[in-house]
Amino acid sequence: MNGDTFKLIIYISFGTILMNNFVLTNFLGICPFLGVSKKLNSAVGMGLAVIFVMTIASIVTNLTNRYLLVPNGLEYLQTLAFILVIAGFVQLIELFMKKVTPPLYKTLGIYLPLITTNCAILGVALLSVQNEYNLWQSAIYGASAGIGFLLATVIFAGIRERLDLNDVPKYFKGLPIALITAAFLSMAFLGFKGIFG
């Protein structure tokens, strides 16, 4: 591995985790971000599931795009084909999880179908095609997008657990204060934009 590849890896991963964080900068995958961030444990579980699904999804969609769609001039079918492929794969993972780790399946059960048709997952696939990444680059892109999601959800879950103990005005209780907090978190992540200047 030469210096340039290493630089590219760092660039893609840090860029996706911190600067172009999927949740806090691109505003993709807000639904699981708000849904699963009530408790730290489930936030971690969900984050790990997202990392897994995103990595696999970006590899699979990259292959689908390169060997099925581009040779036949079917780029206009990307969205449709990607959803199909991702949904199929997540279903397979769900079956696998049910057998191997029932406790994890129980905590994530209702969220796995949510990941399937999640905009963040489709976003990873479409953006990595748009950025013209090759196979390993898009795998790194997918994994770092997932890590970015995990980071954002875990930070947010930590904040929300403390928020529960605070004296929040009546009309801000629950989701309103959570959304305001998410906005602050998003602004804080804006600070990372300066890293690579």
Added chain:
Amino acid sequence: MLKEILIPIAILGGIGLFFGIALTIASKVFEVKKNEKAEKIRQILPGANCGACGYSGCDLYAQAVAEGKAEANLCIPGTNTTAMAIGEVLGLKVEKQKTRVMKALCCPDVTKKFEYKGIQTCAAAALLYKGENSCNYSCLGFGDCVAVCPHDAIMMKDGIPIIDPMLCTECGLCAKACPKNLIQYLIGECGYYVACVSQDTGKVTNKNCKNGCIACGLCVKACQDDAIHVINNVAIIDYEKCTACGKCYEVCPKKIIKKFCSSY
């Protein structure tokens, strides 16, 4: 023209077909076999998911009983009826549960060390110099136990939680929530309990609270069955030996040995 239509259909259809077949195979390979006994036991259990059995939910407890890893009479909210029903499923004879009552062992008549204005929960208040009350072992009265009770069996009265034995299922969540460990199990249909857990010496307890156990030992002398002892400056009743004669209740100078009954 025909090609432009047929190729996309073939490719998307192919992908769909591939995943269809793959999923069918996977659902056979990764099929989870369900334990029939566990299912049956799960239906008998009350489904409170209280955790009193020591497992983190009714599902896991049912699983453990079905596999023979747990005793069948551990479900406290379900009482003996549940235990017997589980015994029938398993074809075993199940021992009866002992009658238990939950009580908060405190009747505070205390002064305040300072005025607490922080987060209004016992857990938070207990972190600041062990609470605002002069007695460090006393009930803080913010009602963490009331909040945690899934059966609405607890209400605060005169600064201490009163547990309604009719509604209480003895799941023990309140005992876990109490930062002072005041809520404890008392064993027996009817009997006596010491409504104080202060481990301070008699002199200190006397100064802090008018209703505290001063470890005078009169109850120990009065007891005929060797069932009450002063341990760490507080009288503790051994329910294995106690015959509920009430001698200790009569002699206690502070009147903090009280009666309890599981029926009211």
